[in-house]
Amino acid sequence: MQVVVFIFYLLLVSFIITIIPFFKKSGINKWTLIVLFVVKLLTGIAYGLFYTLPKYNTGSDTWRFYRLSISETKWLLSSPLSFAKDLFYHGYANAGNLFKGENTYWNDLKSNLFVKIMALFNVLSGSSYYVNIIFFNFLFLFGLVALAKLLFSIYADRKPHILFGIFLLPSTLFWCSGIHKDGLILSAIGVAIYCFWNLLNQKISIKYILLNLLSFLIIFSLRSYILFALIPALLCWFLSKRFGKQKALIFISVYLIGLIAFFAIPGFFPSINLPLFLSAKRQEFLQLQSGSLISDSVLSPTLSGFFSFLPEAIDMAFFRPHVTEMKSFFYVPAIIENLLLLVLITVCFLRRKTDMNITPALLCLIAFALSVLLICGYTVPFTGAIVRYRSLVLPLLVTPLLCIANFSFYTKNSKLRK
Numbered sequence: 001m002q003v004v005v006f007i008f009y010l011l012l013v014s015f016i017i018t019i020i021p022f023f024k025k026s027g028i029n030k031w032t033l034i035v036l037f038v039v040k041l042l043t044g045i046a047y048g049l050f051y052t053l054p055k056y057n058t059g060s061d062t063w064r065f066y067r068l069s070i071s072e073t074k075w076l077l078s079s080p081l082s083f084a085k086d087l088f089y090h091g092y093a094n095a096g097n098l099f100k101g102e103n104t105y106w107n108d109l110k111s112n113l114f115v116k117i118m119a120l121f122n123v124l125s126g127s128s129y130y131v132n133i134i135f136f137n138f139l140f141l142f143g144l145v146a147l148a149k150l151l152f153s154i155y156a157d158r159k160p161h162i163l164f165g166i167f168l169l170p171s172t173l174f175w176c177s178g179i180h181k182d183g184l185i186l187s188a189i190g191v192a193i194y195c196f197w198n199l200l201n202q203k204i205s206i207k208y209i210l211l212n213l214l215s216f217l218i219i220f221s222l223r224s225y226i227l228f229a230l231i232p233a234l235l236c237w238f239l240s241k242r243f244g245k246q247k248a249l250i251f252i253s254v255y256l257i258g259l260i261a262f263f264a265i266p267g268f269f270p271s272i273n274l275p276l277f278l279s280a281k282r283q284e285f286l287q288l289q290s291g292s293l294i295s296d297s298v299l300s301p302t303l304s305g306f307f308s309f310l311p312e313a314i315d316m317a318f319f320r321p322h323v324t325e326m327k328s329f330f331y332v333p334a335i336i337e338n339l340l341l342l343v344l345i346t347v348c349f350l351r352r353k354t355d356m357n358i359t360p361a362l363l364c365l366i367a368f369a370l371s372v373l374l375i376c377g378y379t380v381p382f383t384g385a386i387v388r389y390r391s392l393v394l395p396l397l398v399t400p401l402l403c404i405a406n407f408s409f410y411t412k413n414s415k416l417r418k
C-alpha cells in the first residue's frame with residue numbers, strides 16, 4: 001500500500017512542479033527539473049536506507065526524528081492548538097543563552113521545529129518515512145531553483161555548470177536530499193539570497209521582504225551560526241551595489257571590521273563571547289564518540305589561539321578526508337570531491353575567463369561559503385561530520401567557480417597551427 005501512496009504523491013508533486021509559476025519561469029526545462037527532483041528522491045531513499053544499516057542506525061537523527069514525529073502527529077490530530085503552542089514553550093528553568101550549545105531552548109529548537117514539520121507531513125503520508133521524502137524534497141527544491149535563477153541571470157551561457165554545481169555535487173546531493181535539517185537550511189539560504197537579490201534590483205516588495213524574514217527565521221531556528229555568517233555577506237553585497245567600483249575594498253573592509261569585532265566585543269559585553277562559543281562548540285564535539293576523530297586539539301578562545309589553530313581549521317574545512325585516511329568505501333566520494341575542488345580552484349586562478357564579470361552576488365556567495373567552512377573547520381574534529389557540514393555550503397562555493405573558470409584550452413595560436 002505504501003508503494004501505491006508513494007507513486008501517487010510522486011506523480012502529483014511532479015505535476016505540481018510543472019504548473020507552479022516560480023518553477024515555470026526558472027529557466028530550467030520542466031523535464032530537466034523533474035529528472036533532478038527524482039534524482040534527489042532516489043538519493044533521499046538511499047540516505048534513509050543507509051541509516052538503517054546496523055553500524056549507522058544507532059544515534060541516527062533521521063530515524064529518531066521520524067519516531068518522534070509519530071507521537072507528535074497524534075498530538076496534532078487530537079489537539080492542534082496545543083501542538084502549535086508547544087513549539088514556543090520549554091521545560092528548562094530558563095530559555096538559556098543563545099550561544100550555549102546544549103540543554104537550552106534555543107539549541108533544542110532546531111530539532112523540535114523539524115519534528116513538527118515532519119508531523120505535519122505524516123498527516124498526508126500516513127506516517128510513511130519514504131513518502132515524506134517526496135514532501136521534504138519538494139520544499140528543498142525551492143531554494144535550489146532560486147539559486148539557479150539568480151546565477152542564470154548573471155551567467156546565462158553557463159546553465160549546465162550551474163545545474164551541476166547546485167543540484168549534483170555528490171556530498172550535497174546525499175546530505176541535502178535525506179530527511180534532515182541540512183536540505184531545509186540550504187533551501188532557506190537559497191530563498192533568502194534570491195529574495196535579497198530581487199529587493200536590490202527591483203522595487204521594494206512586501207512578498208520578498210516576508211519571504212526573506214521567513215527564510216532568516218528558518219535558518220536561525222535550525223542552525224543560528226549560518227545566519228550570523230550570511231548577514232555580513234549580504235551587507236557587503238548591498239554596499240557593493242551602492243558603491244560598485246569599490247566592491248573588493250568593501251568586502252575586505254567589512255570582514256576585517258567583523259573580525260576585529262569578533263574578538264573585541266567580549267571585552268565590552270562578556271555575555272556575547274563568540275570565540276568562547278566556538279571553543280565550547282568544539283569541546284562538545286570532542287565529547288562525542290566517533291571513529292573518524294582527526295584531532296583532539298583544544299581551541300583557545302583568544303586571538304592567538306585562533307591564529308595558531310588556523311592551519312588546522314583550513315585543513316579540516318577544505319582537505320579532509322585525506323587520501324591516506326580512507327577507512328571505508330564511503331570516504332571515496334568525499335576524497336574525489338576534495339581533489340576536484342582543488343583542481344577547480346587552480347583552474348580559476350590560472351585560467352579565469354578574462355571577459356567574466358565577477359559580480360557582488362558572486363562574491364557574496366563565495367564569502368559566505370568560506371565563512372561557514374572556516375567555522376566548521378574550527379569546531380568540527382570528525383571527518384564524517386565535516387563532510388556533512390561542508391556539503392551545506394559547497395554549492396555556493398563550487399558553482400561560482402564553475403561560472404568563472406575557463407575550461408577551454410583552445411587559443412588563437414592553436415588555431416594558427418591548424
